[in-house]
Amino acid sequence: MPEVLDAAREEHRRLAEEIRRHDYHYHVLDNPIISDAEYDALMRRLLELEAAHPALATPDSPSQRVGGAVSASFRTVTHPVPLLSLDNAFTDDDLRDFDRRVRSRVEGGEVAYVAEHKIDGLTVRLRYENGVLVEGATRGDGITGEEITANVRTIRSLPLTLRAPAGGEVPAVLEVRGEAYLPVEDFEKLNAAREQRGEPLFANPRNAAAGSLRQLDPRVTATRPLSIFVYQLLPGEGVQPASHWESLKYLRELGLVTNPHSRRCQTIDEVIEFCRYWQERRGELPYEIDGVVVKVDSLAQQEQLGTRSRSPRWAAAVKFPAERGVSVVEDILVSVGRTGTLTPVAKLRPVRLAGSTVSRASLHNEDLIRQKDVRIGDAVVVQKAGDVIPEVVEVLPERRTGGEREFEMPHLCPVCSAPVERLEGEAAHRCTGGLTCPAQIHEGIVHFASRDGMNIEGLGPSIVAALLQVGFIKDAADLYSLREEQLAVLERMGPKSAANLVSAIRATKDQPLHRLIYALGIKHVGERGARVLAEHFGTLEALSRASEAELAAVPEVGEKTAHSVRSFFDSPRAQRLLEKLVAAGVRTTAEAARTGGELEGLTLVITGTLSGFTRAEAEEAITARGGRVASGVSRKTDFVVAGESPGSKLDKARSLGVRVLNEDEFARLLRGEQI
Numbered sequence: 001m002p003e004v005l006d007a008a009r010e011e012h013r014r015l016a017e018e019i020r021r022h023d024y025h026y027h028v029l030d031n032p033i034i035s036d037a038e039y040d041a042l043m044r045r046l047l048e049l050e051a052a053h054p055a056l057a058t059p060d061s062p063s064q065r066v067g068g069a070v071s072a073s074f075r076t077v078t079h080p081v082p083l084l085s086l087d088n089a090f091t092d093d094d095l096r097d098f099d100r101r102v103r104s105r106v107e108g109g110e111v112a113y114v115a116e117h118k119i120d121g122l123t124v125r126l127r128y129e130n131g132v133l134v135e136g137a138t139r140g141d142g143i144t145g146e147e148i149t150a151n152v153r154t155i156r157s158l159p160l161t162l163r164a165p166a167g168g169e170v171p172a173v174l175e176v177r178g179e180a181y182l183p184v185e186d187f188e189k190l191n192a193a194r195e196q197r198g199e200p201l202f203a204n205p206r207n208a209a210a211g212s213l214r215q216l217d218p219r220v221t222a223t224r225p226l227s228i229f230v231y232q233l234l235p236g237e238g239v240q241p242a243s244h245w246e247s248l249k250y251l252r253e254l255g256l257v258t259n260p261h262s263r264r265c266q267t268i269d270e271v272i273e274f275c276r277y278w279q280e281r282r283g284e285l286p287y288e289i290d291g292v293v294v295k296v297d298s299l300a301q302q303e304q305l306g307t308r309s310r311s312p313r314w315a316a317a318v319k320f321p322a323e324r325g326v327s328v329v330e331d332i333l334v335s336v337g338r339t340g341t342l343t344p345v346a347k348l349r350p351v352r353l354a355g356s357t358v359s360r361a362s363l364h365n366e367d368l369i370r371q372k373d374v375r376i377g378d379a380v381v382v383q384k385a386g387d388v389i390p391e392v393v394e395v396l397p398e399r400r401t402g403g404e405r406e407f408e409m410p411h412l413c414p415v416c417s418a419p420v421e422r423l424e425g426e427a428a429h430r431c432t433g434g435l436t437c438p439a440q441i442h443e444g445i446v447h448f449a450s451r452d453g454m455n456i457e458g459l460g461p462s463i464v465a466a467l468l469q470v471g472f473i474k475d476a477a478d479l480y481s482l483r484e485e486q487l488a489v490l491e492r493m494g495p496k497s498a499a500n501l502v503s504a505i506r507a508t509k510d511q512p513l514h515r516l517i518y519a520l521g522i523k524h525v526g527e528r529g530a531r532v533l534a535e536h537f538g539t540l541e542a543l544s545r546a547s548e549a550e551l552a553a554v555p556e557v558g559e560k561t562a563h564s565v566r567s568f569f570d571s572p573r574a575q576r577l578l579e580k581l582v583a584a585g586v587r588t589t590a591e592a593a594r595t596g597g598e599l600e601g602l603t604l605v606i607t608g609t610l611s612g613f614t615r616a617e618a619e620e621a622i623t624a625r626g627g628r629v630a631s632g633v634s635r636k637t638d639f640v641v642a643g644e645s646p647g648s649k650l651d652k653a654r655s656l657g658v659r660v661l662n663e664d665e666f667a668r669l670l671r672g673e674q675i
């Protein structure tokens with residue numbers, strides 16, 4: 001038997017080496033030397049050997065590309081150095097200001113730059129030890145991220161083992177940062193396939209890349225043809241090149257893929273020229289870019305310039321303006337949202353914009369249609385910027401032929417035929433069907449399961465629709481009593497995905513109370529409002545009993561919200577829903593303070609605008625470390641974090657002698673450093 005294993009080990013070693021060589025030729029040199037079929041045959045043989053001898057399936061085996069074991073959740077990892085973000089520049093003048101600031105701070109004043117594509121994907125940090133890829137993580141809040149090693153191993157253009165650089169050795173430890181992305185063509189194929197299967201579509205390649213990398217089942221990730229460009233050697237031991245340009249060269253020597261269009265520029269004018277060039281040609285690239293990143297080339301100069309709390313002074317992101325194109329409004333359809341709002345949506349002749357195909361644009365409401373005078377059949381200018389839903393900017397009246405038709409808001413809900421009303425002072429038309437309208441029920445359950453709500457992985461709009469249609473669920477609480485056998489009878493749902501979905505649903509029973517409150521979809525209660533209510537009332541029971549006056553007395557809760565919360569809990573349907581959620585074992589009490597976090601037992605108050613965090617990110621970062629966020633300053637407050645234009649809370653902190661932190665100190669506190 002040992003001889004058999006030895007022979008298998010030897011064959012496996014040779015095969016793995018050969019596959020790695022072909023990966024390098026294909027992805028790094030862009031010059032494959034065998035056919036896809038030949039490559040597949042090598043991979044098949046490798047998998048056969050590993051099936052017979054599981055010990056051969058080591059983390060650096062090319063077999064890891066097909067996806068490893070499923071995990072229940074992602075582990076949080078702390079980045080060895082914070083992954084900073086970038087300050088934005090929008091105009092040539094902003095770039096010249098950046099250049100002036102840089103040159104005034106460096107000795108000698110001579111500065112060269114490297115200009116690179118700003119890839120619109122998902123940031124990842126990768127760690128190689130002795131040449132083997134051992135860890136991949138998302139950026140998260142820049143300080144901690146999620147460990148997604150099994151998923152990054154499926155990225156074909158990412159080497160699982162490094163090559164020795166010319167005349168040197170593979171470094172003992174190497175940490176790099178890069179951007180994983182989905183090529184535009186693959187994104188469109190993926191969406192076309194999803195549309196056929198009735199699955200929800202990804203809004204853009206970036207969302208598709210992020211969704212693919214954040215899959216708990218790496219085998220799903222492996223089916224998505226993700227790719228990666230590495231663009232930064234993170235500080236650490238080992239080789240430290242003198243410039244960014246040289247570090248890119250070094251990374252390529254190690255077998256990592258860097259972007260081929262990066263350019264070293266001697267002056268800021270060359271950088272501006274680079275931006276102009278790519279702004280015009282961005283549509284020709286096989287991947288999406290949303291701008292250009294400009295970096296000071298010399299690492300010594302980078303060090304002199306240093307960083308602000310969350311972004312380096314030696315780099316800037318030049319953001320491209322939204323891309324515009326011309327299309328034709330083929331029809332105006334009306335969709336019904338969670339709270340019954342009717343939204344007119346333009347069905348457009350497909351037009352390629354910002355790297356993807358746009359065939360719909362929101363028209364928001366009837367007033368806006370009138371204001372812009374959009375008619376069915378009109379030629380229109382459409383604009384799309386990054387994540388935002390495409391919008392109709394203006395009509396081209398000179399292209400009218402006379403056959404255009406004006407749009408009229410329906411008087412009856414297009415889904416449930418209940419009368420449509422428009423309340424005084426509101427722009428929106430609403431379906432009055434309430435929770436008898438199937439569209440509102442559907443949207444409500446989708447919202448319940450959404451990422452900011454209960455975050456049920458894998459439960460998208462089409463599955464919710466199917467579950468409602470066959471009558472397996474009538475409201476969100478019914479999700480918790482779904483059984484695998486039921487799900488497995490749905491079209492396109494195998495036993496494995498049924499089991500995954502049931503466990504994904506079950507895993508959300510213990511979500512924090514604020515998520516549940518948000519997930520209920522109470523009108524005017526957003527993410528922040530849900531946190532405030534959870535914090536104040538502590539249990540869903542207490543919240544549901546609070547009078548309108550008690551609700552309105554809570555800081556940050558307005559009268560409109562108080563009224564809406566009260567009427568929500570007064571409705572018999574909501575009462576039934578809550579009873580069912582409790583019976584299903586969903587947690588309806590606030591979490592006891594998390595133990596073991598760096599901020600355990602500490603209460604913080606935030607005032608003013610922070611440059612590196614949105615308010616929600618800052619709050620999440622505090623609570624994730626066991627701290628508490630309060631809305632008002634008292635003697636019990638441990639720290640007040642003061643950003644730009646702080647409010648009266650700062651004065652109050654000073655008068656009470658509460659310690660005030662600037663953003664830099666706050667970021668250090670989050671990293672567990674001395675402040």
Ligand code: IVH
Pocket residue numbers: 084085086116117118119120121122123178179231232293312315317
């Ligand atoms: S450099 C400290 N270079 O754009 C240096 N970032 O905030 C930080 N991005 O999510 C990043 N392409 O991950 C750099 N060529 C590139 C990039 C790039 C895309 C992302 C980055 C971050 C965002 C900027």
